[in-house]
Every structure is written in structure tokens, then in C-alpha cells.
Amino acid sequence: SGMRLAAGFAAVVVCVWLGIAAGSPVLYDAVALELATTVLSDAQQPTRSQATALKLANLQAAWTLLDSARGANGLSGDSLLVVLPEYGLTGPDFPTRDSVLPFGERVPAPWLAEVPCGNSTLATLSPAVENASCTARTTGADIVVDVPEVEPCLPSDTSCPPDGRRQFNTLVALRGSDGAVVGRYRKRNLYYEPAFDPGTASGGAPWFDSSFGVRIGLMICFDIMFRQPSADILSAGVRDVAYSTWWVNVPPFLTGTQVQAGWANASGANVVAAGAGHNGWRSAGSGVYAMAEGSEGRMKTTFKPNSSSPQEAAVALAGLVGRRLEAERRVDRRGGRAIAGAAAGAQAQRRGARWLINETKFVPGAPQRVSAAVDGVDCELELEAGPTANQVYAVVAAQGWYNGLFPTVMCGVCACANGSLPCFEGQGTLAATGQLKAAELRMTVCNSTRDPLSTWRVYANAADGDAQTLNPQGGFAASGLARSPAGAECAEERLSLVVGVPVLDAMLYGVSFAVPG
Structure with a gap:
């Protein structure tokens, strides 16, 4: 039905063609729900019943939005993937481990394929999971929802915390055909989340098998900046990912949709990313990115960068094509674009949390070359002639x-908010008036004390003058990233800007996929 959009949400909708076997494409629809979560006052610890009521109210708002999005885009219940944002039912404010308890859910092991819907015990222990299970069963949609999970330690757990329980930030996947729990992923890379324990590989595979025959990877927020779980997902040949996030947007480069698009493109994956619109642009940004082989490189996003009010939109995209791997196909270990270079090795230890940065400012207009370098990382921008502008870039x-x-x-390369201040470290602006008519950004990395060059994956992203993420498969890259060796211990990556619109920023960034050792 065409119900009114719930206030404070955004829905991103896309139809994706995925094959369950060679030569047999399957159509499925994907919906990312951006939710401006209702939260409780932090003045006092809520009761269990108050916490449950809050979670169910946020879920009801999500289902209202889903119904509206389905009606507006003509989506059936079959072959439908729905993703909700991180902390979408509770908000992220859990300062202590005890603060999680009223909200905590027990999540059945996915290998049991247990159906919470109608289970009176799970309705008490896991009210949000039970509710989502019933919605999955009644709508036929595969649903991915983020919940705070609390699990008592087993007697054999010798490293159990003193309070006798494990607490996780957990994605739960509910199968559309029957509402069964078929996926459980516990966030591995926590972002200032003292109330939770990091998930481990022993907690289960970071994916699930959907009711429509496509294996879906699972990631949460900060995970996207690390080797795991990306490496596990991609090395297993999974090229469809449900991504749930309460992102912290940090202009000029690290806004949510830019990071999502860069990861999807470099990983050759279809990504359904649900962000949080609770506090306006600061945590918002959702999208569906059809970047798997054969998917035509199309994408839809929602992001209102200058709005402090809850995000609200509905975006649709249809007719995207991709294929699932054949069962006998050898695992493709592509996980982004690896910088070629030194022999493999593994040193991923934190090295004193060192952070070095350097920048060179310029004003577009005349053809010029601008460079900046810091400890083995050399950056050069070659800029063609363009309109004269007053906007300072760096x-x-x-x-x-x-x-x-x-x-x-x-x-x-980014526009500067203030010509007399550093352009990086959050000083970037969310609007640009200058125009980079055509430019090429080159990054040369030489292996010094960092992880071997062969273990790094390089991602690219860019945004236009309105801070809207450009499509990495046609929006800004002339021919994608072109890799060429720059010497035995160095490697080079290039990003070509060919857009005729003002550019807020463009970047190449590398994430180490080195195995800790």
C-alpha cells in the first residue's frame, strides 16, 4: 500500500539481478532503511519493559517506512532484502556494560535455523528479534537488523568478563520464507563502544544464505575500514553485502556514502547500506551500490549534508545485473585493488598510533601540478585549465x-572551509564553489616500515560540490584505477577526475589486508 513515509527515515531501494547458478539470473529487490531512531533520556536507566517498548516502537516505524517504500516502488514480498541501520532500535548511548542489560537480546545460533516468531520464550528474551522474525515471515522479506546481544558465559569460557556475560553489537538475519534466524554477525571493530565485546571469527561466518538463493555478507559500520570481516567475505567469493551503520561523517573525505561507494567498487560487490538519520547529516548516509561484475555500476544514495534535521527520502533503482559464483569456481580473493610491490609478510601491529599529514594549498584555474608528501607517501595532482575560481583547495x-x-x-584533494586553516582534520567544508575541470590524482607509496605493499587495498571516492557521492564507475574515474609499478619498493595508483561539475573532494586511501603476526 502507498502509506505515507514515516518522519525521520530514508529508504533506498534497488532491484538487483543475481544468478543462483550460471545462466539463471534471479531478481531480488533491496531496501536500505535510514531511521531517525527515537531514543530514551539518559537521565536514568530504563526498565526492561521501557527498553522493549522503545525497540518495538522503532521497529514499527521501520515497518511503516518499508510498507511505504514497497508501495511506491511496486516491490513484491518475494526476493526482497531489507537492511536496518546500526543502533536503529536503541541509539548508540551505552556508556557502561550494565546500561546494555535492559535492551539486551538473546540471539539463537544461526545453524539451528530457529524461528523466533510465535516462540513465547524468545518473545521475552529477544523481543526485537521475535518481531523482525514475524515481519520476515509475513512479508516474505529477508531482514537484517542490528541489536545489542547479551549472552551468559559458558563455564568453559576462561576469559569471561567479571560480570559473567558477553555483550555484542550484533547483526541478525531473518529468512523471508519462514522467519528463521539464519545469520548472526558480531561487530569485530568497535568504535568507542565500551559496553561491548569485539566479535571474533569463532562467532560464526559473516554471511547468511538468503531465501532467494544469494549468499549475503554482513558488516557493521567501522568494520569497513579494516581487513576483517572484509577479507573473509571476499575470499569466500561473496559479492553481495548488507551493511548497517551509525557512521560518524568527517568531511572532507570520510563521509558515509563516499566510503560505501569506494568499498563496493573496489571490492566488486553489491552493497545495501543503511545509515542512521537520527542526528541529521552527522550520522546519515545510505545507499545501494550495484558494483558486482555485470551489475552495470549503478548506484543510488541519500544524504543531506547541510541538514541537521532527520534525513528523509526514498530513492529507487531497477534493472541491475550480477551473478553468483558457480559452486565449482575457484575462490576469488579479490578484496579491493592491491598495491603491487614487496613480497608478502605480516606486520599489522599498531605502531604507536602515529598519524602524519601534510598538505599544499592551491586555487584552480590555470594548468598546474600540486604535490604533497609525508614519510613514503607522495601525492601529485595534475590539473588542466579550468574556470577561474576563488575556492581554495589542498x-x-x-x-x-x-x-x-x-x-x-x-x-x-579537497576544498577548504577557510583558506587560513588546515583543510583536513575535519576542517573541510560541505560545499564547494570552485571547479576542477579535469585532473589526475596520483598516489605513490614506498614500502618503509609499513605492511608489505602487496597487502594493501586501495579505494577511491569523490563527491561533487553538494557533497553528493560520485559514482566510481563513471562519475569520476576515466578508466577506473590504473595501477603501475614505480619501482621495486614502490607502487602507484591513479584517479582521473573528468566531471564537469564542482568537486568537493576526491581521494585514494589504502587499508592493510596484512594478516596479523
Whole structure:
């Protein structure tokens, strides 16, 4: 039915063709729900019944939005994937481990394929999971929802926390055909989340098998900046991913939709990404990215960068084509674009949380070359002639642990909010008036004390003057990323800007896929 969109949500909808076997394409629809979560006051700890009521109210708002999106886009219940945002039912404010308890859910092991819907025990222990299970069963949609999971430690757990329980930020996948729990992924890379334990590989595979025959990978927010679970997902040949996030947008480069598009394109994957619109642009940004082989490189996103009010939109895209791997096909270990170079090795240890950055400012207009370098990372922008502009830009080179959070190497070009202040470190603007008519950004990385060059994956993204993410398969790359060796211990990546619109920023950034050792 064509019900009115619920306030504070955005729905991103796309139809994706996926083959369950060679020569047999299967159509499925994907919906990313962006939810402006209702949260409780932090003045006092809620009761269990209050926490449950909040979760169910947020779920009801999500199902209202889903119904509206399905009606507006003519989506049937069959072969439908629905993804909700991280912390979409509760909000992220869990300062202590005990603060999780009223909200905690028990999540059945996915290998049991247990159906929570109608199970009175699980309705008490796992009210949100039970509700989502019933919705999956009645609508026929495969649903991926994020919940705070609480699990008592087993007697054999010798490293159990003193409170006797494990707590996880968990994605749960409910199968559309019967509402069974068929996927459970516990976030491995926590972002200032002291109330939760990091998930481990022993917690289960980061994917599930959907009711329509496509294997779907699972990731949560900060995971996208690390080797795992990306490496496990991609090395298993999975090229469809449900991604749930409460992202922290940090202009000029690391906005949610730019990171999502860069990962999807470099990984050759279809990604359904649900962001959180609770506090306006700061955590918003959702999209569906059809970047798997044969998917035509199309995408739809929603992001209102200058709005502090809850995000609200519905975006649809249809007719995208992709294929599932044949059962006998050898595993494709592609996980982004690896910088060629030194022999493999493994050193992923944190090195003092070092973060080095350098930038060179310029004004577009005349043809010019602008460069910046920092400790083995050399960045050069070659700019063709273009319209004269007053907007100050900067070429930025960086490497190390980004604000102590994750290791990266980075080259970028961005508009500056204030010509007298650094353009990076959150000083970037969310609007640009200058125009980069045509330019090529080159990043050369030389292997010094970092992980071997062969273990790095390089991603690219860019945004137009309105901070809308450009399509990496046609929106800004002339021929994709072109890799060429620059020497025995160095490697080079290139990004070509060919758009005729103002560009806010463009960047190449690397994430190490080195195995810890």
C-alpha cells in the first residue's frame, strides 16, 4: 500500500539481478532503511519493559517506512532484502556494560535455523528479534537488523568478563520464507563502544544464505575500514553485502556514502547500506551500490549534508545485473585493488598510533601540478585549465593511524572551509564553489616500515560540490584505477577526475589486508 513515509527515515531501494547458478539470473529487490531512531533520556536507566517498548516502537516505524517504500516502488514480498541501520532500535548511548542489560537480546545460533516468531520464550528474551522474525515471515522479506546481544558465559569460557556475560553489537538475519534466524554477525571493530565485546571469527561466518538463493555478507559500520570481516567475505567469493551503520561523517573525505561507494567498487560487490538519520547529516548516509561484475555500476544514495534535521527520502533503482559464483569456481580473493610491490609478510601491529599529514594549498584555474608528501607517501595532482575560481583547495598526503583509529595511507584533494586553516582534520567544508575541470590524482607509496605493499587495498571516492557521492564507475574515474609499478619498493595508483561539475573532494586511501603476526 502507498502509506505515507514515516518522519525521520530514508529508504533506498534497488532491484538487483543475481544468478543462483550460471545462466539463471534471479531478481531480488533491496531496501536500505535510514531511521531517525527515537531514543530514551539518559537521565536514568530504563526498565526492561521501557527498553522493549522503545525497540518495538522503532521497529514499527521501520515497518511503516518499508510498507511505504514497497508501495511506491511496486516491490513484491518475494526476493526482497531489507537492511536496518546500526543502533536503529536503541541509539548508540551505552556508556557502561550494565546500561546494555535492559535492551539486551538473546540471539539463537544461526545453524539451528530457529524461528523466533510465535516462540513465547524468545518473545521475552529477544523481543526485537521475535518481531523482525514475524515481519520476515509475513512479508516474505529477508531482514537484517542490528541489536545489542547479551549472552551468559559458558563455564568453559576462561576469559569471561567479571560480570559473567558477553555483550555484542550484533547483526541478525531473518529468512523471508519462514522467519528463521539464519545469520548472526558480531561487530569485530568497535568504535568507542565500551559496553561491548569485539566479535571474533569463532562467532560464526559473516554471511547468511538468503531465501532467494544469494549468499549475503554482513558488516557493521567501522568494520569497513579494516581487513576483517572484509577479507573473509571476499575470499569466500561473496559479492553481495548488507551493511548497517551509525557512521560518524568527517568531511572532507570520510563521509558515509563516499566510503560505501569506494568499498563496493573496489571490492566488486553489491552493497545495501543503511545509515542512521537520527542526528541529521552527522550520522546519515545510505545507499545501494550495484558494483558486482555485470551489475552495470549503478548506484543510488541519500544524504543531506547541510541538514541537521532527520534525513528523509526514498530513492529507487531497477534493472541491475550480477551473478553468483558457480559452486565449482575457484575462490576469488579479490578484496579491493592491491598495491603491487614487496613480497608478502605480516606486520599489522599498531605502531604507536602515529598519524602524519601534510598538505599544499592551491586555487584552480590555470594548468598546474600540486604535490604533497609525508614519510613514503607522495601525492601529485595534475590539473588542466579550468574556470577561474576563488575556492581554495589542498592536496593532502597522510599515513599512519588515522586519529589513532585505523591504519591507512592516503592521497586526496579537497576544498577548504577557510583558506587560513588546515583543510583536513575535519576542517573541510560541505560545499564547494570552485571547479576542477579535469585532473589526475596520483598516489605513490614506498614500502618503509609499513605492511608489505602487496597487502594493501586501495579505494577511491569523490563527491561533487553538494557533497553528493560520485559514482566510481563513471562519475569520476576515466578508466577506473590504473595501477603501475614505480619501482621495486614502490607502487602507484591513479584517479582521473573528468566531471564537469564542482568537486568537493576526491581521494585514494589504502587499508592493510596484512594478516596479523
